[in-house]
Amino acid sequence: MTNTPVVSMNQVTKSYGSLTAVNNLSCELAPGEVLGLFGHNGAGKTTMMKLILGITSPTNGSVDVLGAKPDSKAAWHIRSQVGYLPENVSFYEHLTGIEVLNYFAKLKGFNKQHAKDLIAQVGLTEAMNRAVKTYSKGMRQRLGLAQAFLGKPKLLLLDEPTVGLDPVATTEFYQQVDNLKAHGTSIILCSHVLPGVERHIDRAIILSKGQQLACGNLASLRAHANLDIRIKTRGVSPSELVNDSQLMTHVELCHDTDLLVKDENKMNVLRELVKYRHLDDIHIEQPDLNQVYQQILSQAPQKGSI
Ligand SMILES: Nc1ncnc2c1ncn2[C@@H]1O[C@H](COP(=O)(O)OP(=O)(O)OP(=O)(O)O)[C@@H](O)[C@H]1O
Numbered sequence: 080m081t082n083t084p085v086v087s088m089n090q091v092t093k094s095y096g097s098l099t100a101v102n103n104l105s106c107e108l109a110p111g112e113v114l115g116l117f118g119h120n121g122a123g124k125t126t127m128m129k130l131i132l133g134i135t136s137p138t139n140g141s142v143d144v145l146g147a148k149p150d151s152k153a154a155w156h157i158r159s160q161v162g163y164l165p166e167n168v169s170f171y172e173h174l175t176g177i178e179v180l181n182y183f184a185k186l187k188g189f190n191k192q193h194a195k196d197l198i199a200q201v202g203l204t205e206a207m208n209r210a211v212k213t214y215s216k217g218m219r220q221r222l223g224l225a226q227a228f229l230g231k232p233k234l235l236l237l238d239e240p241t242v243g244l245d246p247v248a249t250t251e252f253y254q255q256v257d258n259l260k261a262h263g264t265s266i267i268l269c270s271h272v273l274p275g276v277e278r279h280i281d282r283a284i285i286l287s288k289g290q291q292l293a294c295g296n297l298a299s300l301r302a303h304a305n306l307d308i309r310i311k312t313r314g315v316s317p318s319e320l321v322n323d324s325q326l327m328t329h330v331e332l333c334h335d336t337d338l339l340v341k342d343e344n345k346m347n348v349l350r351e352l353v354k355y356r357h358l359d360d361i362h363i364e365q366p367d368l369n370q371v372y373q374q375i376l377s378q379a380p381q382k383g384s385i
Contacts, residue, residue: 083146085110085234085265086131091140093126093289100126102289103140110233113256113266115276117372118286124269125166126289128236131267132163145233159187162232166239166269168223172212176203176222179211183226197225200255202248216243224252228259235259235266242272253279277368285375293375297368304374306366307331307339312352314359326351 086108093101101123108114116124129135130142133149144161147154170179180194198207201221211219220243227235237256241249256266256279270276277297285293285300293303310330312320317335320326329344329351340348345363352358366374 082109084108084143085112085145086267087141087143088127088130089141089143091130091137091142093123093130093135094138099289101130101137104289104291105140106284106291106294108234108265108267110265111260111263112282113260113268113280115280115283116267116269116286117271117273117283119271119376121288122286123289124286125238127286128163128238128267128269131234131236132161159230160233162227162229162235164223164227164235164237164240166242168219168226170211170219170222173210175208175210176214176218177207179222180225180229184229187229189230193229194225197228200228201225202251217245217248220244221248221252224255228255231259231262232264235264236269237266238269239271240268241270249275273369273372274367283368285372287376287379290379292379297371300368300371300375301366302342304366304371304378305341306370306374308342308345308366309333309364310338310340310345310348310352311362311364312336312338312358312360314357315352315355319355323351 084107088104088106091101091104092099104127116127118124126135130137131144131149133154136150142149145157147157149157174182177194177198180198181191184191184194198204201224203218203221203225206214206218211222214222224240227237241252244252260266268276268280282294282296283300284291293300295303315336317332320332320336326348329348330338330340333339338348349361352361
């Protein structure tokens with residue numbers, strides 16, 4: 080595995096007339112890295128994906144994917160190494176699942192056995208000879224995933240991949256993401272459904288109106304958001320806590336015995352708490368990705384680039 084970035088975006092801007100869909104964005108994606116791309120509707124997520132796919136070209140800046148400019152003729156040889164699951168995937172309704180996948184496999188230069196294996200991987204073997212028009216939304220999404228997984232791509236772009244999947248299918252989907260990552264595939268995952276995603280990504284970019292508001296792993300995004308950590312205690316009474324002036328300089332009391340504390344004060348507070356001999360339990364709750372995301376968005380200047 081080399082350290083050459085799979086994707087490199089350097090000061091990329093994409094404008095549509097007076098509208099700036101992506102504004103001066105720079106980022107890199109390493110081999111085997113999973114990057115979450117998060118933002119509300121219209122934030123510029125799909126535009127970023129289209130720039131990486133070479134479907135559209137940057138107005139300014141440069142995009143490199145697997146060593147080529149994706150919008151150039153020279154990029155033909157990287158296309159079979161890039162998998163893409165669009166948002167709202169749609170197929171030829173009258174073809175069966177396996178016919179659809181065989182068709183895409185042929186376009187990408189892969190054989191029918193590979194298509195059949197992928198159908199099994201996404202749990203559609205029993206339904207593979209049925210017309211796609213009879214498929215549920217979740218089944219269509221799984222067929223879309225199989226299409227994106229064709230050829231074990233080096234780079235996989237997934238636009239809202241878990242929309243329409245039930246919790247079991249969502250869990251299975253993330254297992255496949257983890258599996259591909261373990262085999263060195265780099266993945267960009269666009270979503271506005273954040274719960275459950277954080278365990279499966281290495282870093283995230285938070286976008287708003289084409290601007291990158293934050294980028295980093297969960298720890299650095301948490302530091303950026305600067306939200307309180309919640310420490311739940313058991314065995315100490317609320318009045319003891321309130322009267323502990325040493326402790327109360329660092330915390331805010333919430334729900335009787337829950338303490339809200341900034342990360343930099345966490346250790347001081349824990350040292351104070353363990354002095355209580357009758358303390359039964361301490362539980363530390365860090366803000367989750369969704370809370371961090373909401374906080375970073377709320378900190379953003381209201382006037383954007385559009
Ligand atoms: N071809 C286009 N012509 C004009 N404006 C466009 C075009 N494509 C995208 N936009 C605009 O660019 C902005 C970013 O759109 P984009 O589709 O990248 O957002 P998104 O984050 O993917 O949103 P969603 O979550 O709704 O899919 C939006 O304001 C959109 O209307």
